[in-house]
Amino acid sequence: MKLFKIQDIIPQIPNLLFRRRFRFTFELLPFEVRELHLKKIWNFFYAGLNQFLLPVRPVGYPVIAQVEPVNFCNLSCPLCLTTLESDSRPKMALSFDTFKHFIDTIGDYLLFIVLWMNGEPFLHPDIFRMISYAKSKKVIVHTSTNGNVNFNEDQAAMLVECGLDSLVVGVDGASQETYTRYRRGGDLELVLRNIRTVIKVKQEKGSDTPLVNLRFIVMKHNENEIPAIKKLAEELQIDFLTFRTVASVKALETDFCRYYLPETRDYRGYENSAEKSRRKQKRFTCMRPWKRITLSASGEVIPCEYDYKNTHAFGALDTKESPLSIWKGKSGRDFRSKFNAGNNHYYLCRDCVYKDMVVDDCTVEIFRCTQTSEKK
Numbered sequence: 001m002k003l004f005k006i007q008d009i010i011p012q013i014p015n016l017l018f019r020r021r022f023r024f025t026f027e028l029l030p031f032e033v034r035e036l037h038l039k040k041i042w043n044f045f046y047a048g049l050n051q052f053l054l055p056v057r058p059v060g061y062p063v064i065a066q067v068e069p070v071n072f073c074n075l076s077c078p079l080c081l082t083t084l085e086s087d088s089r090p091k092m093a094l095s096f097d098t099f100k101h102f103i104d105t106i107g108d109y110l111l112f113i114v115l116w117m118n119g120e121p122f123l124h125p126d127i128f129r130m131i132s133y134a135k136s137k138k139v140i141v142h143t144s145t146n147g148n149v150n151f152n153e154d155q156a157a158m159l160v161e162c163g164l165d166s167l168v169v170g171v172d173g174a175s176q177e178t179y180t181r182y183r184r185g186g187d188l189e190l191v192l193r194n195i196r197t198v199i200k201v202k203q204e205k206g207s208d209t210p211l212v213n214l215r216f217i218v219m220k221h222n223e224n225e226i227p228a229i230k231k232l233a234e235e236l237q238i239d240f241l242t243f244r245t246v247a248s249v250k251a252l253e254t255d256f257c258r259y260y261l262p263e264t265r266d267y268r269g270y271e272n273s274a275e276k277s278r279r280k281q282k283r284f285t286c287m288r289p290w291k292r293i294t295l296s297a298s299g300e301v302i303p304c305e306y307d308y309k310n311t312h313a314f315g316a317l318d319t320k321e322s323p324l325s326i327w328k329g330k331s332g333r334d335f336r337s338k339f340n341a342g343n344n345h346y347y348l349c350r351d352c353v354y355k356d357m358v359v360d361d362c363t364v365e366i367f368r369c370t371q372t373s374e375k376k
């Protein structure tokens with residue numbers, strides 16, 4: 001089930017109330033929260049009202065947080081905002097104290113943290129400490145890596161022991177040549193070695209977590225390697241392999257279609273006609289400013305992960321102010337009031353990568369590596 005989809009939530013109400021458990025999917029990946037504190041359950045229902053009422057001042061606490069540990073990266077993927085906008089803001093790492101304050105204030109109400117945004121999270125010196133701290137509040141922690149960092153056995157042990165629930169590893173090619181066409185500066189051998197180390201340590205420790213999800217963004221130059229990546233995923237004994245459509249702020253440009261949009265229709269996030277991609281004309285409703293609280297590496301609360309320059313920041317977090325009062329404060333209220341029921345004309349949302357995509361979710365297919373695939 002999807003977080004917040006009413007038809008999926010209703011059958012789970014007995015489990016939520018009596019067993020204090022809740023199952024949901026995020027980007028098709030399955031998650032389960034256990035031993036939910038009553039505060040979280042109460043807030044989950046209360047905050048759910050936001051998606052129907054769209055109040056400028058949301059009720060309750062956010063249920064999902066997206067946090068950016070660092071805004072810099074060791075690779076230069078051509079469609080990533082970190083590459084495209086590398087000069088538009090200083091390179092920063094979120095201070096651990098700011099993160100701790102964020103979790104101390106709202107962690108008792110959060111179900112889920114997406115611990116990445118722009119940049120490679122594992123370049124943050126305190127990343128394991130951040131994960132452990134979030135886990136102390138029984139929040140599900142989901143993060144991602146390009147895998148071009150060093151996971152020796154000690155680091156892999158820390159990764160398992162910090163309690164991380166889910167680790168996405170971006171691998172968009174089964175051969176080095178294909179892989180580096182997008183993951184510029186990357187080393188596929190190093191990534192595969194790291195995955196093997198993490199799986200080995202997980203097995204030695206008898207741990208089910210972190211669930212390792214190999215994520216393949218399907219593009220024109222790599223779609224021929226889909227069979228090879230499936231074989232590789234099985235060989236690596238990872239938990240899940242997911243296929244994702246390529247999305248970009250440059251999706252309407254001719255070059256995007258020519259160089260990136262795959263031929264296989266099932267893996268296209270945008271329609272295309274001849275040499276130009278088109279966006280499907282359908283109503284798009286974004287709930288980000290209501291459902292999620294987003295914290296950038298600079299410590300600012302922003303409307304969503306695409307506000308790369310923090311132009312529409314709701315406010316900067318310091319240890320005296322609560323993230324909740326910023327999220328519900330005047331700038332946030334102004335932003336939501338102009339949002340016009342899920343959309344607006346700020347530069348930020350006018351060209352949103354999600355606007356008028358032909359798929360509801362960029363992740364379009366998941367393989368549980370030991371079982372059969374589930375397709376949307």
Ligand code: SF4
Nearest residue numbers: 286304306348349352
């Ligand atoms: S940029 Fe897109 S995801 Fe972000 S708030 Fe605007 S519409 Fe939502």
